[in-house]
Amino acid sequence: MGKVDLKTLDFQEMKAEMAKIGEKPFRAGQIYQWIHQKLADSPNEMTNLSKNLRDTLTEHYDCTCLSVAEVLTSQIDGTQKYLFELKDQNVIESVLMRYKHGNSVCISSQVGCKMGCRFCASTIGGWTRNLTAAEMLDQIYRIQKLSGERVSNVVVMGTGEPLDNYDNILKFFQMLTDEHGLNISQRNITVSTCGIVPRMKQLADEQLQITLALSLHASNQAKRLELMPISNKYSLDEVIDACKYYFEKTGRRITFEYSLVGGVNDKKEDADELAALVKPLNCHVNLIPVNPIKERDYVQSQKKVIDNFKNKLEKCGINVTIRREMGRDINGACGQLRRSYMEKV
């Protein structure tokens, strides 16, 4: 059996682990604080522990620590893309975006993705494995340490379908919001899903204050099927019902992500149909000019088409924004940097 990873233990588990090795309960608090507040990478840094305890932790435990494979900085807006190497040599991608209201980090939840959305680079090589809670947390910790800047918002929208890694993502939320750790507010966390209905309902029942962002991308079932194979399993009607359920249970407004693909889902009729679909919900629509990837022939909608689409939704009383394209000059699309890195090595 492998060693226990200290970074993946929540506060209660840390207490239980310390009890197991005969240490006093307050040691758990100290170690948890070193790892999750002071962002220590190894027991050797935990200077208020006895030498004996530090040696025991070093010898018998792991502590997840991602290593940086590459960092790219956008010359346009300062966005930074990080490629991290995991212990098993897989690589994952995370992004730091700087906004007026604070820094936001977009993290990956899996190595690759099995969902097969047609416009997405992350799924082209398939799915390799789920990330642990520690591997998700450490993307944020590492970026905070490397940039020297505090992270205030976290979005789980990088590579992977977060709700396909449910137990780990839930533990990640719990640890990220723990007062003994970074203590990020639930309201500052957004999780995306392509529409795994049973998990959306399960998450609703947890009654967290996390924002749910549904990757919608089409206004009817036939068109969604063309873009997102998950629609074979869960129909658009079922997904919309799950969104309503999430709002009822949590009171959190749903965000609909809608990638505009030139000539595919950006026509006037699409906007009308989308407005009718989402109008009954308390929601926000985020329009995303699709980032072209070389493996697919999708093109971005023209600026005028995007503006018209937005205006049409607004006239129907829908709350809508166009997502700013962050880091376009550094392989802006999700999964693109990881793919180009893997092609090089």
Ligand code: SF4
């Ligand atoms: S958009 Fe998200 S769910 Fe769809 S393939 Fe890409 S990473 Fe997976």
